[in-house]
Amino acid sequence: MVRITQILSLPPETLNRILLLGGPGIGKTEITEQYARELARKEGRTFVDLDLLDDTAARRLAEDCEGHFVYLRVAAPHIFPEDVSIPKPIASGDVIDFLTPVRLKILSRCRGLFFIDEMTNVKRADQRVFFYSLVQEGKAGWSWRLSPDVIVVLAGNLPSMSVDAEPLPAPLLNRLTVFNVEPPTVDEWCAYMERKYGDAWERAVCEFLKEGPSFLFEPPKEPEGLEAYPTPRSWTRLAVQLHILGGIKADEDLVAEVVYGNVGRSTGSKFLNFYLSRVPKEFFRKASRAVENV
Template identity: 95%
Template sequence: MVRITQILNLPPETLNRTLLLGGPGIGKTEITEQYARELAKKEGRTFVDLDLLDERAAHKLAEDCEGYFVYLRVAAPHIFPEDVSIPKPLASGDVIDFLTPVRLKILSKCRGLFFIDEMTNVKRADQRVFFYSLVQEGKAGWSWRLSPDVIVVLAGNPPSMSVDAEPLPAPLLNRLTVLNVEPPTVDEWCAYMDRRYGDAWERAVCEFLKEGPSFLFEPPKEPEGLEAYPTPRSWTRLAVQLHILGGIKADEDLVAEVVYGNVGRATGSRFLNFYMSRIPKEFFRKASRAVEKV
């Protein structure tokens, strides 16, 4: 196993055609985008998230992407073979050509990183076969081919941690470097929160996790249910929400439910006990009842 943050140290040639296999919420998407941003900076290129471009800017970039580094994240279950090459009759009437969506056209010309998420959630057989040639040759459909300057990274969850996840076909696995990844350390998570949110998050979460690092990621025993559970992603959400709730002096019952709704009751009760013991008592209007519940 490697920590997800260690991906940042890999050279592009090694990361290319890699499947990041790990639990939900540990930061696979965040790290991959961070990798793309840092690589763009290292190469002196302007980073562009293709999801944030309007159509006019996308068409302009498709014509000239010199000096840019493009990034596109897509969920694998949302990619269908028929989406890549769209048939269009030519004027002669007896032949057709194939059109390519503008963002895929950009990926056929530019330097960048193509992140294919939720790979283990693909159900349709034709979708799975579609990824064989895309991963191995960078080719899909009749007319679309990835630029050789594009890094392809895939991610997925083990079936033991996601009810939607399924094992991948052996021919596809054989085309990939499979890296089993685990969560970041608590210090790495806290540094990420500082970098991403500045002062707009509740630092008590970091202090709590430093005292109990095992609480950072506790996957559920069953792959489906209705109880929340702690992951770096859910702690991130909770830390931001607590900062907002603290600013409006929210009722302690609401605070407790937000905590439980993000990290579950078992871990949430431990965190609440820690959290309530370190903040001003006037934050709560009925603190004694909240402590009793914990």
């Protein structure tokens, strides 16, 4: 098993057709996008997140993507074979052609990374067959072909951690390199928060996790329920929310509920004892190395 952050050091040829298998909220999506952005920078290309393009810009890019690196993340359960090739009658009336959605058309022509998330949540047999062809041959339907310059990365949760997750068929697994991944270190998570949020997060979360690194990720005891549990994703959400609540001077009961709602009562109570101590919050809101310098 490797840390999710270690995939950042893989060459594109190794990352291609890889399945990242790990717990929910450990950073599979964030790290994959970070990899795509960094690869675009190394290749001197302009990074483009296809989810953020309007239809007009997407059509222009489909016609000319020279110098661009495209990125598209999709949830596998939301993609169906009929979405790829849409029937279109030809004028003669006795034959049909097939249309391809513009973002998939871009992936057939451009350099980029196609991230297929929640792969272990796919239920329908025809969807699974669709992904067999996509992963092995880079094609699907009657007319869509994936560009050989596109890296395909898949991700999924372990069945023991998600009630929706299921084992994958052996023929599909045989088409993939399976990486079992675990969460980043606390230092890696804190560095990520600094890069992404600057001063707009509560650094007390980082200091608490440094005191107890095991609290960064505590998978649920049962794969379904109503109790929150700590993951890098939920700590990220909590750190941002606490920064906002600090600005409005929210009362302690409200703060406690926000904490419990993100990381659960067991871990949340430990964090609250730390956070609501007599240590001034400004102590944690200084520069990232404030604790070491004081």
